[in-house]
Amino acid sequence: MARSDRLFRLLHAMRTMSAPITAARLAEATEVSQRSLYRDIDALRAAGARIEGERGYGYRLIEDYALPPQTFERPEIEAIALGMAEVASLGDPVLAEAAASVLAKVAATLPDDREQYLLHAISQVFRPTPRYGATPHMETVRGACWREEALEIGYVDQNGAVSTRSILPLAVVYTDRTQTVLAWCCLREDFRMFRADRLRTVSLAESSFRPRRAPLLRRYLAELKARAASAAEPRQGAEGKG
Known part of the structure; x- marks a missing residue:
């Protein structure tokens, strides 16, 4: 491993682990000997x-030269802490780990005094159980969205019928009760929503739809917004009745 990569890993470990951190723990986390670790710490200090x-x-890492100083106000720090706590409560281990990493990097x-605001924020999230159930395929879905790759999915609808679909994944929406994949369904040739908890299988179709994701997503969101506005309009002739 290149020394620059090793130093970066050491910085990340010191950001994310609870201080004080022993040399043995740091050496194990960065997969180096303690002797090499001491040299790396000296290099970071230099x-x-x-x-x-x-x-x-x-x-304990007091100041991280790799990241510029931040001047967040206290309400902004509260918002960061609350937002990352919400992400951690979703039940997705990948996003929970990412949220902890974000907090550690911001704190560094x-x-x-501002670090204490972040680590001991007044705004807290308390959920004894994760907001969503197990959704083992979401990391694959998110990766396909970013890379703009089609997916083959096995899906169970609300009536229990199982179907196989080819979709172009556009985004993941988090509502109060479900995670939903917004997608273009190649079978129906139209936009569709697929609940994450009804995905039975997910695999890459080895077919790229780049650079269509952004314009497709804009179209779909515009359609959803128009539907919501239409549903909110009072029925013709309904005014005045009571």
Whole structure:
């Protein structure tokens, strides 16, 4: 592994692990010997990182030279903490890990007093159970959205009927009760919504639809917005009745 990559991994470990962090834990997390770890910590310090601690006591990253200082106001810090807590409560382990990483990276860029606002935020999320059930295919779906790759899915509809579809995944929508995949259905040749909890199989179709995702998604969202506006309009002649 290149030394620059190793130093980056060390920084990431120090951002995300609870301080003080022993050399043994850091060496295990970065897959190096403790002797190499001590040299890497010295290299980071020489490059401008403020790292408190010493051998035998543990380390704490005080200031991260790799990220510029941030000047978030307290309500902005509350919003970040609340947003990441919401993401962590969804029940998706990949996004939960990402949320923790975001918090650690933001905290590393804040002055000490603002860091405390983030780590001990007043706004909290409490959910004894995840918001959504297990959705094992969502990482594949999200990856296909980003790469603009078609998917083959096995899907169970509300009546229990199973079908196989080819879809162009456009986005994932999180509502109060479900995760929903917005997509272009190649079978119906129209936009469709697929509930994540009804996806039985998901595989890449090895077919790219780049660069169509963005314009297709704009069209679909415009259609959904128009439908919502139409549904909200009062029925003709209904005014005045009561």
